[in-house]
Amino acid sequence: MTKLLSAYQGVVNETVISQLRQLGSRLTGRSVVHVNSTREGGGVAEILDWMILLMRDVGLDAHWEVITGNSDFFSVTKKIHNGLQGFPVNISKREWQIYREVNEENAVRLRPILKEADLVVIHDPQPAGLLGLCPDRQGKWIWRAHIDVSRPARSVWRELLPFVSGYDASIFSMSQFAQPLPHPQFLIPPSIDPMSPKNMELDPEELDSVRHQYNLAPDKPLLVQISRFDRFKDPLGVVAAYRLVRAIQPVQLVLAGGGATDDPEGKEVLDEVLEAAAGDPDIHVLLLPPDAHRTINALQRLADIVIQKSTREGFGLTVTEGLWKGKPVIGGDTGGIRLQLVNYHTGFLVNTAEGAAHRIRFLLHHESLRNKMGIKAREFVREHFLLTRQLREYLTLFHILSSGVDSSAIYI
Amino acid sequence: MGEFIIHDCTLLTRTSGVPPVFNLRELRERLATCGRNVLYHHFCETPLVPCFDNPDYSNDFAAWALMQLGDRVLAERLGIINPYIFPDLENLREQVLEVLDERLSEVHLVPSCQPGGEFFFTEAVTVVFDTGMRAASPDRLPEAIGKMSNGSIYYHFLEARRREPVGIDDFSAWLAGFAGQEAWCAALQTVDFSFFTLTELRDELVRLLQNGGAS
Structure with a gap:
């Protein structure tokens, strides 16, 4: 598969592409190695899929390496992951030993490429131990934390800290997600790929087909929330908001998500949602397969209003996806959703089902304003939340670290 | 006169090391001592930051006062400050502290934010190049x-x-x-x-x- 920056011409302004090429040309030939723990599945792999190709296209010698490990290792790293996000976990000395051993095994394989690289980006905690195992490294090493580590389980953070404190820099998605570390911590929010199946333009025929497939009425306003069936996404709150609106005017609701059957709590939440929706033909609860990207895309495009009524959220990239499709979004007043929604401009922040219902009714009543907000929302994403911005920030970081200068302005 | 040389710049935000604040008094304390780049960033570099430009106020302190402290009076006073008219960032700092001190002298309860609404101080590094x-x-x-x-x-x-x-x-x-x-x-x-x-x-x-x- 090839992915070239020129494919984004027309989606973003020509100056955006030109700026990326200029930044890349000054790094031509520099070797960059990204390391994570999976080639497929999950947000990090999705990012690396395009980032490696685009970094190569602008002149870098970019590589993607994946660490390998047994099930014991991934059980430990799952615990670390949960602990970093604040869930109480108990990780034994033996389990930390497994973490170290698997990192050592991977270091033996990866050391030749890592020690020669000009820049190494280690994604998340799984491969973080590689730094200490490459003492003769020549380049700059960056730890990229994709998760919220602002309130970690203390015991987990205490054990992990020696592995990450030696990096030259770290990257977090937002200030709110960071932890104090003895090196510069840069902030790079996530982004969406406007050419991916989840975000690309779709033909009207495909939208009609999805509408027909799920028995959605073409003449009734449609509310859509795309999310895992997770309590923090508050699907029951969305149903409650829908019912408050439904009492006043006809409306239909789609709650679509995937993967719930693998997760005992997800199954429980899904059952509660199905029970709450039972008997109402205008509530459509859809359990979608993990690769249903185009269906999700179509549902968001068919929506009159996109909802993301989370009570706790990381960055909340589904908000960006909704905004990119020109829809105002009603989102929970939490996490990264606050960065994306401004009342009356790109959508509304709400705290309760009642608040969500009020804003849904307001937007359905003000069609012209809804359309204007949709246009503004799309332009906001074009400016700030497409992958071109994320690539630019990585290239900027590479320049900062390569310069070796500690200054607020660097001339290259 | 020579030709106009067109430069370009990109900006990357970083944490500043200044602890986040929850209320107006803490904001005053931190602003009195934070680095000049922090002050500059929150007043001047917001157009380049990936965040919705606040439609009412272009500096982060005014936007925070409005949206998280719910203090419209303070937001209006901070929002009108033009950072570019000050010859030095220390003059800007003095003006901001003056506004905060005035507001602190007026209120009976120190305005505070809800958990999750705290203000995070950041700064940025700019990379400049000749196009x-x-x-x-x-x-x-x-x-x-x-x-x-x-x-x-x-x-x-x-x-x-x-x-x-x-x-x-x-x-x-x-x-x-x-x-x-x-x-x-x-x-x-x-x-x-x-x-x-x-x-x-x-x-x-x-x-x-x-x-x-x-x-």
């Missing part, structure tokens, strides 16, 4: 501006005011070296850039210059 593009003469400037990235617009029209000659954008400073460009210079100085995104600002500059300086 290789030039405007050979004033009549080529509108076309050149029309092709500039947001980073170039920021660098030449906003950030320039921090550099010598202080308080003047690069376009005006360059045009002043040519005879007969007074109308353009005067027009550029009337642009109220606080309410434009960088893309809108670029379009506005092109429009102004194409109209010969007439708004």
